Amino acid sequence: MALNEHGTGGANGGAERDPRLTRLYREAAHEAPPAHLDAAILAAARREVGSRPRSIASALRRWHVPVSVAAVVVVSVTLVILVREEEMAERSMQAPVRAAESRAQPAAAPQTPPTPGEATSESAQSRPAAPAPQRQELRDDVKFSAALGKREDSSRAASPGLAEERAAPASADTVVADRLESAPAAANEPDRPAPGAQRAMSETPEMTVRAIGKSRPAVWEGFEKEPPEKWLARIEELRRQGRSAEAEEMLAEFKRRFPEHPRAAGPR
């Protein structure tokens, strides 16, 4: 290798190689570096490659793909987190509004058209009066319906039957609203239902189905044989309690039973 025969051409006038001198030089020159020098230099060369960073260009070439992938992952995760946070903020804004709407509904109830609860009451007329313990069941029905409505809200599943059930009794919403009011902290956490609703949701689906399936007893049960004054007193009591829908329901039945009564004909 060392004695490459690169011709310099005749243009170099005497500077070109002399074959005889070259051959003699090859025979004479046999020195080589000692082994310890070889080892030291090769070790240094390997160390340099192993420890020193490459040039910026080669480092960029090497890390181009991993850095790109990492950047895409970071951007994606950030976007997902931002979208989630926005959704949560939106829900937390909507929860108090929903609670306020629920509370405002009883006041507006007299102007609302007849609810399915009233229809139920009419159908219950032909039925024999239910025993007193059934009143508690009625309340449970209402609470379960409210809980169902809440659950439906949270899942945004539009089921016509359940939506109807949810929209029906103003008193049910009132119950839920009262529970929301009793737990303001819970209202600030939209993902977690209010304790009352949570309790209702925690009951078994069989119970819910059974409760919805039952016919609701009339609000005037037990007053069939009472005089008009007792009816009016009960209606007033219901109104005072904020149970406007039930008061309206009972007033309607009062008018039907006592059409001759001055309160039945005149303004309420």
Added chain:
Amino acid sequence: MAWNAESSDEELMLHYRDGDAGAFEALYARHKSGLYRFLVRQCRNAAAAEELFQDVWMNLIRARAGYTVQAKFTTFLYRVAHNRLVDHYRKSNQATVVSLEGEDGEAIADPPDERERPQDETLDAKRQAGRLMELISELPETQREAFLLQQEGGMSVEEIAQATGVSRETAKSRLRYAMSKLRRGMLEWR
């Protein structure tokens, strides 16, 4: 792209720059002996030659990251060696003496023939080679450098000029003087 035994020096150096230590080993194996002999002949001191030899390769290793192909690798390697030799001469005050006797344009006189003409007309090649080495060591520094670069580095006149930092004509002149002296000195052994 992998390298092989037929890869050029420049390709090997590029592979080493990119982190392939095996490419450096191949490159080192190609040039270590030639460079070592060049330094030994120029220094005339084995210990100093070894030190310079290590310095040259370490310079190359350190320059790895910024290496680009701008010239033939041997030109690059021997230019580093030439610069290290100049530093060495400066330190040892050897350069002055050497350069004075090595100036171009000196008269090419016949070397003094103080040796006894051998009785045996069929001198073996070994003795002829020994005589050549004596003549080489007697050459002025710059002429010896030009001759060794041609023999050990396989360089052309242009490449010698690049490696030593002189014009082509200067390099050519140095080489011509060196060859002339060596031929003349070896005439008697024909």
